[in-house]
Amino acid sequence: MAKRIDVSGLNAYYGTHKAIEDISMTVEPRSVTAFIGPSGCGKSTFLRTLNRMHEVTPGGRVEGKVMLDDENLYGSGVDPVAVRRTVGMVFQRPNPFPTMSIYENVVAGVRLNGGRYRKSELDGIVEKSLKGANLWNEVKDRLNKPGAGLSGGQQQRLCIARAIAVEPQVLLMDEPCSALDPISTLAIEDLIGELKERFTIVIVTHNMQQAARVSDRTAFFNLAGVGQPGKLIEIDDTERIFSNPSVQATEDYISGRFG
Amino acid sequence: MEITSATPPGPPPPRKTSRAGDRIFLGLSRGSGILLLVIMAAIAVFLTVRATSALSKNEGDFFTTFEWAANSTPPKFGIAVLAFGTVVSSLIAMLIAVPVAIGIALFISHYAPRKLAAPLSYVIDLLAAVPSIVYGLWGALFLVPHLGGLYTWLNDYFGWTGIFAYQGGAARSLFTIGILLAIMILPIVTSVSREVFLQAPKMHEEAALALGATRWEVIRMSVLPFGRSGVISASMLGLGRALGETMAVATVLSPSFTIGKSLLDPGGGTFAQNIASSFKESGEIGKDALIASGLVLFVLTLLVNGAARLIIARRKEYTA
Ligand SMILES: Nc1ncnc2c1ncn2[C@@H]1O[C@H](COP(=O)(O)OP(=O)(O)OP(=O)(O)O)[C@@H](O)[C@H]1O
Numbered sequence A: 001m002a003k004r005i006d007v008s009g010l011n012a013y014y015g016t017h018k019a020i021e022d023i024s025m026t027v028e029p030r031s032v033t034a035f036i037g038p039s040g041c042g043k044s045t046f047l048r049t050l051n052r053m054h055e056v057t058p059g060g061r062v063e064g065k066v067m068l069d070d071e072n073l074y075g076s077g078v079d080p081v082a083v084r085r086t087v088g089m090v091f092q093r094p095n096p097f098p099t100m101s102i103y104e105n106v107v108a109g110v111r112l113n114g115g116r117y118r119k120s121e122l123d124g125i126v127e128k129s130l131k132g133a134n135l136w137n138e139v140k141d142r143l144n145k146p147g148a149g150l151s152g153g154q155q156q157r158l159c160i161a162r163a164i165a166v167e168p169q170v171l172l173m174d175e176p177c178s179a180l181d182p183i184s185t186l187a188i189e190d191l192i193g194e195l196k197e198r199f200t201i202v203i204v205t206h207n208m209q210q211a212a213r214v215s216d217r218t219a220f221f222n223l224a225g226v227g228q229p230g231k232l233i234e235i236d237d238t239e240r241i242f243s244n245p246s247v248q249a250t251e252d253y254i255s256g257r258f259g
Numbered sequence B: 001m002e003i004t005s006a007t008p009p010g011p012p013p014p015r016k017t018s019r020a021g022d023r024i025f026l027g028l029s030r031g032s033g034i035l036l037l038v039i040m041a042a043i044a045v046f047l048t049v050r051a052t053s054a055l056s057k058n059e060g061d062f063f064t065t066f067e068w069a070a071n072s073t074p075p076k077f078g079i080a081v082l083a084f085g086t087v088v089s090s091l092i093a094m095l096i097a098v099p100v101a102i103g104i105a106l107f108i109s110h111y112a113p114r115k116l117a118a119p120l121s122y123v124i125d126l127l128a129a130v131p132s133i134v135y136g137l138w139g140a141l142f143l144v145p146h147l148g149g150l151y152t153w154l155n156d157y158f159g160w161t162g163i164f165a166y167q168g169g170a171a172r173s174l175f176t177i178g179i180l181l182a183i184m185i186l187p188i189v190t191s192v193s194r195e196v197f198l199q200a201p202k203m204h205e206e207a208a209l210a211l212g213a214t215r216w217e218v219i220r221m222s223v224l225p226f227g228r229s230g231v232i233s234a235s236m237l238g239l240g241r242a243l244g245e246t247m248a249v250a251t252v253l254s255p256s257f258t259i260g261k262s263l264l265d266p267g268g269g270t271f272a273q274n275i276a277s278s279f280k281e282s283g284e285i286g287k288d289a290l291i292a293s294g295l296v297l298f299v300l301t302l303l304v305n306g307a308a309r310l311i312i313a314r315r316k317e318y319t320a
């Protein structure tokens, strides 16, 4: 199921602007890796290079290698559509499809690319995914109601259900809790703890406590100045990053003595 | 404790006197609003009176008579052929134009590279500004002589349906009118649809992409559902233009008061075309009869717009 991500020498550009420079890191399977760093240092950009969503932005361009086990995502002949089915993504703002019901939202990805399933199979996928996203009990009686009618936290868990319904290898989350209240945030953090049994998880967060709570490894990104590309400063076990980081800048950032 | 003052200090009372500019503007806008209503009411009364006077002298049934002899004594006229021709030619136009327009709009908004999309949009907006008489001349001089091949082909493969039977002769039929109208409404439907598609939320397009959707699947999952009501509005704009189109139809059609079995039979007519073609030679009653037919066209257009609004309102309820 879960795969290892191995990035080496990665640069990403918006047109002529280099947003991130020379990033190399390894993300272990069945673990949670958190990305932290100041705003604009390229966390989202880097995350989006991991499922080839970066190149969707006009002018978006990537150099370097991203290995998923032993397949280079940027190798010639690799279909970005296939990559995105293997590497799922959850966005900052919950984005269920507004015209679809809860049920249709969950199976939206499953039905893509000519996927034909019997009703009973789909029912099974919906139940399994919603249970996997800890949402089943709240919505099982209204699966045919619009997904947009749920609360923000429920919508975000619906998006997680939708992402895991296609059984990806990796799950990328870009500040998945930043639009949510503390209770919903806790619900999703618990969920992340369960999901890492099955998936490789990468999460971007501005919340230090959250990074400390949910992740096994933490990567700190920083940028030298405005207009400069963002860089990976260090990546280490979360405990170590938060107790005894090897770089001074990391400690300054974490303790709030930044800038 | 000492009570010093009965009235607590508060903000000064609002000034009652409004400024001169406000008063003048209020008077002007209210006045022009009333004037507009009066003028519209006057037009409506005038048209209805004239139309009723013609209808009271009509020897035939206004809705079922296949004839337009409003100037003979006694006058005999009916809108059956005109209503049929108007509705059928507009329907053909919609069936051709709407899918093509959606295709072009999607191409511009989601497929074409920017370098191509901008000039293409510009050309299409330009086409919307071409006067309809130009389309009419082009239809009569180019389209009619060149449609023989298509007519024969339709007859060969679909002649058995009856509605595509073709006996030869000039292609001055309702079908040709439909094609011409389709070309005429294509630009407006395309540019309105394009604007709507461009506004589709990036958030949902990215959601679809991240699930591994191909470009077409992204469009199907996020762009089309979002754009549906906009495309309906765009189509209604086009339909309104097709229903009321005058000069182009009058230039191309060879009018006759018959309803052919086949769409490819020459002849037929539309409300607007009939008014344009017969107005000059009409006497008092003839003109009143044309006014009556014009009112029917007006009601038809109102109904179409009302239906479109209903459809859009229903969609909104679901998405909200
Ligand atoms: N669509 C875009 N076009 C051009 N430049 C962009 C675009 N998106 C981001 N950038 C630039 O790339 C750099 C990195 O942005 P990114 O969004 O990856 O930062 P981030 O670390 O995720 O910030 P935040 O914590 O605020 O989300 C910034 O300098 C930003 O201005």
Ligand SMILES: [Mg+2]
Pocket (backbone or CB within 6 Å): A043, A044, A045, A174
């Ligand atoms: Mg970000």
